[in-house]
């Protein structure tokens with residue numbers, strides 16, 4: 001096994017499940033490097049968030065052993081339970097886990113999510129910003145990284161703010177000390193609805209609009225298992241990749 005281990009893994013999972021996970025992670029890292037090279041971008045400026053939703057905390061532990069510090073979850077109760085179970089866990093490099101909340105967040109759960117979330121990618125309404133403004137942070141010097149989620153479809157049920165709401169929500173985030181505005185986030189429409197490259201080009205336009213208001217908010221959270229190369233080509237900085245790394249998700253309980 002020593003010959004296939006790309007860097008410093010060593011101490012954790014030696015079983016076949018662990019090394020399969022490591023191999024899939026490595027394959028995605030190589031895919032990201034290829035897509036970055038093709039787009040003339042530096043892969044070092046991209047953050048890979050491994051989406052671990054529906055999987056047990058033990059999978060997050062295995063990923064941390066492989067050097068993954070950024071993990072994504074889309075359900076509050078599940079995220080909260082995993083964050084509590086894995087409190088204090090660090091990667092072999094000594095980094096604590098950073099929990100990225102990427103799903104619909106109920107206003108009444110916002111204060112609780114603020115206790116473990118490093119970032120919230122699904123800021124889609126002013127009321128959610130107001131709820132987060134009232135949250136107590138574990139470290140008041142470290143505001144939560146906030147992404148305004150934009151709906152790239154015409155279906156309001158899909159999640160995300162309508163594009164014309166971006167500035168209004170962003171202004172609310174900017175005046176909220178518990179939040180630090182990082183950029184925009186989106187999920188591509190279904191492939192039969194629209195080609196991801198054209199949807200992500202629109203997202204890039206929204207990012208430019210947001211930067212007109214807040215020049216530092218230059219992050220773009222986009223790209224999943226089936227569309228991350230297109231997202232990288234369109235300027236994504238934060239990739240949210242699940243099944244290509246974790247394998248198929250168990251059915252949600």
Ligand SMILES: *Cc1c(COP(=O)(O)O)cnc(C)c1O
Nearest residue numbers: 051074102224225240241242243
């Ligand atoms: C599940 C999910 C992902 C990851 O999806 P994969 O196709 O498994 O890579 C990314 N973003 C959001 C918002 C998700 O809900």
